[in-house]
Amino acid sequence: MSTVLTRRVLALVAVLLGLSVIVFALQALIPADPARAIVGASASPAVVDAKAHELGYDKPLPAQFTAFMGRMAQGDLQESLRTRNPVADDLRTFAPATLELALVSAALAAFLGVGLGMLLASGLRAAKVARLVLIGGASVPGFLVALLAILLFYSALGILPASGRVDDKFIIEDGPTRLLLVDSLIHLQPNVFFDAVKHLIMPAFTLALVPALAIARTLDSSLNQVMREDYVRTARSKGLRERTVIVRHALRNAAGPTLTMGGLQFGLLLGGIVVVEQIFAWPGLGLYLDQSIGYSDFPAITGTTILLGTAYVLVNFLVDLAQAWADPRIRAI
Amino acid sequence: MMHRKRLTAPTLTAGAAALALAVAGCGAKTKDEAATAASGGTPAAGSDVLNIPYLADMSVPDPDVFYDIEGNSVILNTYEGLVKYAPDSTKIVGALADSFTESKDRLTYTFKLKSGVKFHSGAAMTSADVKASFKRRADVGQAPAYMVAPIKSMSTPDPLTFIVKLKSPVDPFMAYMASSWGPKVIGPAALKTNAGKDFGQKWMRTHEDGTGPFTLTAFNRGRQYTLTRNDAYYGTKPFFREVNLKITPDINTQRLELQNGDLDAVLHSFPASELASLPSKLKIQTEPSFLRLLLYVNTNKAPFDDPAVRRALRSTLDVDQLVKQAYSDTATKSVGPYPTALLTGQPVLPYTPDPAAAKAAVAKATTKKISMAYTADESGVQRRVSELLQAQLTAAGFDVTLKEVQLPQTYAYIKDLKHAPDLLLATNTPDAAHPDTWARIMFQSAGGLNFLGYSNKALDKALDDALPATGEQAAALYRKVGQQMIDSDSLFFLGDVKDVFVLSKGLTGVEHVPAYPWTLTYAALKRG
Numbered sequence: 001m002s003t004v005l006t007r008r009v010l011a012l013v014a015v016l017l018g019l020s021v022i023v024f025a026l027q028a029l030i031p032a033d034p035a036r037a038i039v040g041a042s043a044s045p046a047v048v049d050a051k052a053h054e055l056g057y058d059k060p061l062p063a064q065f066t067a068f069m070g071r072m073a074q075g076d077l078q079e080s081l082r083t084r085n086p087v088a089d090d091l092r093t094f095a096p097a098t099l100e101l102a103l104v105s106a107a108l109a110a111f112l113g114v115g116l117g118m119l120l121a122s123g124l125r126a127a128k129v130a131r132l133v134l135i136g137g138a139s140v141p142g143f144l145v146a147l148l149a150i151l152l153f154y155s156a157l158g159i160l161p162a163s164g165r166v167d168d169k170f171i172i173e174d175g176p177t178r179l180l181l182v183d184s185l186i187h188l189q190p191n192v193f194f195d196a197v198k199h200l201i202m203p204a205f206t207l208a209l210v211p212a213l214a215i216a217r218t219l220d221s222s223l224n225q226v227m228r229e230d231y232v233r234t235a236r237s238k239g240l241r242e243r244t245v246i247v248r249h250a251l252r253n254a255a256g257p258t259l260t261m262g263g264l265q266f267g268l269l270l271g272g273i274v275v276v277e278q279i280f281a282w283p284g285l286g287l288y289l290d291q292s293i294g295y296s297d298f299p300a301i302t303g304t305t306i307l308l309g310t311a312y313v314l315v316n317f318l319v320d321l322a323q324a325w326a327d328p329r330i331r332a333i
Numbered sequence: 334m335m336h337r338k339r340l341t342a343p344t345l346t347a348g349a350a351a352l353a354l355a356v357a358g359c360g361a362k363t364k365d366e367a368a369t370a371a372s373g374g375t376p377a378a379g380s381d382v383l384n385i386p387y388l389a390d391m392s393v394p395d396p397d398v399f400y401d402i403e404g405n406s407v408i409l410n411t412y413e414g415l416v417k418y419a420p421d422s423t424k425i426v427g428a429l430a431d432s433f434t435e436s437k438d439r440l441t442y443t444f445k446l447k448s449g450v451k452f453h454s455g456a457a458m459t460s461a462d463v464k465a466s467f468k469r470r471a472d473v474g475q476a477p478a479y480m481v482a483p484i485k486s487m488s489t490p491d492p493l494t495f496i497v498k499l500k501s502p503v504d505p506f507m508a509y510m511a512s513s514w515g516p517k518v519i520g521p522a523a524l525k526t527n528a529g530k531d532f533g534q535k536w537m538r539t540h541e542d543g544t545g546p547f548t549l550t551a552f553n554r555g556r557q558y559t560l561t562r563n564d565a566y567y568g569t570k571p572f573f574r575e576v577n578l579k580i581t582p583d584i585n586t587q588r589l590e591l592q593n594g595d596l597d598a599v600l601h602s603f604p605a606s607e608l609a610s611l612p613s614k615l616k617i618q619t620e621p622s623f624l625r626l627l628l629y630v631n632t633n634k635a636p637f638d639d640p641a642v643r644r645a646l647r648s649t650l651d652v653d654q655l656v657k658q659a660y661s662d663t664a665t666k667s668v669g670p671y672p673t674a675l676l677t678g679q680p681v682l683p684y685t686p687d688p689a690a691a692k693a694a695v696a697k698a699t700t701k702k703i704s705m706a707y708t709a710d711e712s713g714v715q716r717r718v719s720e721l722l723q724a725q726l727t728a729a730g731f732d733v734t735l736k737e738v739q740l741p742q743t744y745a746y747i748k749d750l751k752h753a754p755d756l757l758l759a760t761n762t763p764d765a766a767h768p769d770t771w772a773r774i775m776f777q778s779a780g781g782l783n784f785l786g787y788s789n790k791a792l793d794k795a796l797d798d799a800l801p802a803t804g805e806q807a808a809a810l811y812r813k814v815g816q817q818m819i820d821s822d823s824l825f826f827l828g829d830v831k832d833v834f835v836l837s838k839g840l841t842g843v844e845h846v847p848a849y850p851w852t853l854t855y856a857a858l859k860r861g
Contacts, residue, residue, distance in 0.1 A: 031752075033744035040400040040476025041774045041781030042764060047474075048781075082392050083554065084538055094555055147585060155589050162590055163581050168557050170361045184361075191360030281581040283555030290582065291389050294709070296741035 008317040012310065019309045020072050023302045028061055032296040034081050055081075077306075078299035082292060087303035090288060095307065096178035097165055098273060098284030102311075104181075104200050105207035105269055110262065112208060113215025117258070118246060120216060121223035131216070138213040142206055142272050146279040149202045163281035166196045203280040207272050211265035218261040222254035229253075255326040263319035267312045364575070380860055381574040384596045386581040388711050390554055395537040396517040397469055400476035402762070405513050406600075406852040407578065410560055411453075412517035412543030415444050415463065415495070416510050418846045420854070421620070423674050423766035425511045429458065429518055429544060430495075439502040439803065446493040450567050452520030453541065453548040460489035466519045467497075469532050480509035480764075481516060502801040508767035513849045515765070518544060546571045546856035555580055560855065571856040572842070584711045591615065591835060598836040601851040602712040605661050608833070616838050619663055619831045620845040622762065623672040623771075626656070626664065626718065626828035629757040631785045632821070633750040636698035643822035645694030648687035649729040650722070656828040659718045663833045667826040670815035674847060676768045676808060680816040682826055688728065695730035703731050706738045707758040718827075719758050743784045750786045757784055760830060766848045768811040772796055776818050787823035 035052035036043070043051075052058045056067055071078065077087035116134060119127035137145060154162040166172065166180055173187035181200075184192035226232065227250055235245045277286030285304050292300035365382075391404025396412050399405070415430040427433065430444040450458040464487045471481050483503040488496045499506065509515050519533075520542030527536035539552040546568060547560035560576040579596070581587045584604065590596045592612055608617055628650075636642045656666050669679025695701065703726070707719040716737065723733045736754065746753035761782050763771035774780040777796055778788040792814055799810035818824055832850060834843065844857035 030742070031745040031749065032739070032741040033748070034741055036744035036781065037741040038476070041761075042479045042770075043476055043781060044479070045779050047479075083390070084393050084398065084534070090554075097555075150586065150589060155593060158593070162593075162595070163586050164556065164579070168559075168577060168579070169363045169365065171364060171367060172361055187361075189361040279583045279586060281579070281583070281586060283553075283580065287555055287580075287582060294389070294739050296739060 008313065008320060012313040015309050015313050016306060019305055020069065023305050024065055024068050027298045034296045034298065037296060038081055077303040080292070080300040081297040082295045082300065087299050090300065091303055091307055094283065094285045094288040097282060098286065100179045100181060101200065101203055101207065101282060101284060102269060102273065104204045106266060108204050109208035109211035109215060109265065109269070112212035114219060116212065116216035117219025117223065120220040121227065121246060122242065134213045134216065138210045143275050143279060145209060146202070146206045146276060149206060153202060160202055161199050165199055165283055166192060170195065203276050203282055206276050207269050211269055214261055214265050215258055219254060219258045222257045223250055226250045226254045252326055256323050259319050259322050259326065263316040266315045270308050270312060381572065383573040383576045383855065383858060384579060385576065385598055385600060386579050386587045386596055388582055388584065388602060390580055393538045394541055394549055394552060395534060397473040397477060398475045398534065400514055402851050405849060406855065407549065407558055407560070408517065409513060409849060409852060410547045410855045411541045411545040411549050412519070413545050414510055414515050414517050416507065418511050418766060418848050420844045420846055423848065425507055440499050442497045442506065444495045446495060447567065448493055450544050451565050452522065452544055453563060454520050454522035456521050458518060458544055459492040460495040462520060463495045463518050464489050465524050467516055469519065469524060470516050472532050473534065477514045480512065504800060504803055504807055505765065505767035505769040508765035508770060512765035547576060569856065572859040573855065576855050594837065597840055598834060600834050600853065601832065602710065603833055603835045604712050605659070605663050605714060608661065611835065614838050616836050618834045618836060618843055620834065621847045622830060622832040622850050623766070623847055624760055624762045624830040624850055625667060625672060625826065626760050626830055628825040628827055629759065629785045630823050630825065631750060631753055631755050632787055632823050636700050636703065637755055639698070640822065641694060642698045645691055645729070646822060646825060647684050648694070649691040649725060650684055650825065651686040651725055652684050652827050655718060655721050658721055659714055660828060660830065664828040664830045667829050670818050670826055671768050671771055671811070672763065673829065675763070675766055675771060676811055678812060680812060680819055682819060684825070691729040701730055701732050703755040704734045704736060705756040705758065706736045706754040708740055708743060709737050715758060715760065722758065746784050747786050753785055759784070762850050769800060772811060772814055775824065776814060787821060789817060789821065792817045
């Protein structure tokens with residue numbers, strides 16, 4: 001187990017280092033002049049040069065890289081060129097919304113994926129229909145699913161809101177977790193809780209669709225393999241019901257590949273967040289990143305990328321732990 | 334030994350009742366309920382709340398830092414300058430100044446301030462606040478600081494008189510004062526109480542202390558900004574109690590929310606193709622603006638370093654068709670090098686499509702392969718124009734590659750013009766209704782929006798000569814500069830783009846200033 005932990009910590013350091021290098025390289029390679037963008041079109045060349053000097057963009061690339069890595073090592077993410085706030089503050093503002101959306105989407109993907117996977121393995125007819133629906137949904141691009149969902153559930157049926165995280169008509173108690181679903185319950189604001197749930201449904205479902213299908217397919221395949229094992233035959237011969245055989249005996253042994261797939265899908269889910277947050281006006285990191293790209297706000301882009309990369313590594317670490325739970329042989333490593 | 338307690342029917346009923354009570358009784362209050370309670374029981378039904386979307390967060394609500402377009406309605410509705418432009422006009426009228434005079438030598442400007450004006454923090458406005466605000470703009474030293482750079486000294490002989498002396502005559506000085514990005518008067522909550530060591534910049538990232546008809550009561554980045562009616566406003570009291578500016582980055586989501594009544598208006602970037610099929614409960618209002626569609630030509634490399642090939646663009650481009658197809662009725666073909674309202678008697682643009690002449694000229698180009706960049710925009714109209722341009726250029730014999738770029742990328746072209754695109758399509762607007770605010774950034778060699786580095790020393794000198802000149806002498810110089818730009822074929826003036834507002838039909842009192850793009854005067858809007 002300690003090997004797994006060490007491996008993951010090293011992987012986190014390597015990923016953060018790699019991401020830092022990639023982000024810096026992009027910043028250096030993409031021709032943009034953030035200094036001019038900040039001081040404006042009417043500023044004299046002297047003012048532009050002064051701003052470039054202040055930001056360190058006038059130094060040679062190796063010197064810029066050294067300074068950049070030095071700041072990264074100290075956890076200094078600089079100030080956003082657009083919002084003028086420390087990037088760390090901006091991330092604290094935007095990250096909770098993304099965290100809430102990602103957690104709900106991941107839970108939804110797991111629920112749908114495992115449910116469908118088990119249904120497929122059971123061979124019921126309903127499973128084929130469910131698979132067709134899910135494949136249909138997953139083969140449509142995410143932005144189109146989002147727009148279709150808005151057209152149906154917002155415009156036509158009027159049962160779900162199209163944008164935002166919660167209706168701004170509410171006077172909401174802030175904190176402590178900044179996850180609305182949790183905070184609204186802590187502050188005994190059930191109307192805020194239910195409103196937040198309504199706002200979450202469409203973006204979370206849009207994000208969960210593709211991962212759910214991938215999880216279902218992997219689980220179905222693993223279950224099919226496991227169901228041919230001797231101990232399953234033994235369980236069946238003891239007269240256990242098929243559902244009991246799957247849930248009690250097969251599922252845990254089929255969990256390894258499914259958990260791995262779930263971890264990988266979480267990375268894809270994070271990738272989809274930019275588009276989904278844009279369409280649903282979800283005030284999270286994806287929206288922050290998108291707006292920062294349009295402004296060539298490199299400190300903000302770097303900070304967001306590093307944070308999302310860290311989240312990805314951490315989730316995969318959790319997957320390792322879950323695999324260790326599912327398979328005692330891993331714990332012995 | 335512990336025993337599990339069975340849930341009985343009475344227990345379940347009690348639980349359900351408790352949940353129902355919780356849902357009904359102890360939820361969060363809404364703003365309407367709070368407003369009703371504050372007004373002593375008069376119900377606030379929400380009809381006096383205006384909901385407007387923003388496509389992106391504004392940078393900061395600090396008038397001495399802010400220099401974008403999205404967000405100017407926050408600045409213009411919470412702060413006021415000494416002067417402003419009258420609605421639908423380029424005439425400068427008093428705002429916080431009751432009157433203003435210019436000395437004969439054009440070096441001294443005297444502003445007589447309105448009395449009884451209060452900041453949102455409650456303090457009375459005096460000339461000392463105006464002086465402190467102007468000084469702050471210079472001290473902060475960000476993009477809009479250039480507007481106070483010509484000032485030599487400021488004085489406040491009495492609490493309602495503010496005098497500015499310039500280093501030398503600057504003809505557009507009053508235009509700077511009236512600009513959307515011009516100096517605003519900021520109160521002591523920012524300049525004293527929360528000044529800190531950065532002239533109040535940190536505090537003003539989320540707060541304001543202006544004198545405008547609305548106060549900024551919430552600044553939730555990424556979500557919503559809330560403007561609340563300033564009941565102590567000295568002018569006409571706004572109809573709307575609250576204006577919610579909702580960050581909604583997708584134009585399609587905005588469109589659907591407008592159709593469903595969750596928004597009251599979309600003030601820019603509405604897809605032109607959707608305008609013809611709007612539901613009956615919405616209306617379109619188009620207003621003149623100074624936004625202009627431009628095609629920059631890279632004169633620093635082949636093929637457009639050859640004046641003859643550049644001139645071929647005059648016969649290649651069918652500007653009429655381009656503007657009609659891309660913009661329908663929301664833009665008109667440009668007729669001169671300046672926005673029409675900025676200068677009378679402008680030189681005429683000599684763009685006449687002639688496919689045969691275009692083909693003949695392009696055949697002589699050293700290379701037919703050219704690249705064209707266009708700046709990204711939410712409505713997709715720039716992409717549409719680029720595609721139409723690509724078709725026209727291809728028909729003339731060019732092989733055109735298109736590329737979408739972000740604005741900061743275009744600023745970097747000047748550093749490496751040999752690798753910059755051959756053509757660049759962009760939409761720009763001047764800072765104010767004065768030809769210098771257009772020519773200086775667009776045409777001058779060091780101009781910030783002279784993206785592809787066209788340089789002409791004679792033109793630069795003429796512009797510098799025009800700055801202190803006045804009346805017909807200055808106008809003649811600006812016309813001469815305009816003609817030089819046309820003759821250079823380094824910048825093609827394609828279209829005058831209108832401000833297009835899509836509004837719910839019940840919204841009246843639309844008041845617009847051409848020099849203030851993408852915004853309306855919220856204080857003048859009414860429902861019904």
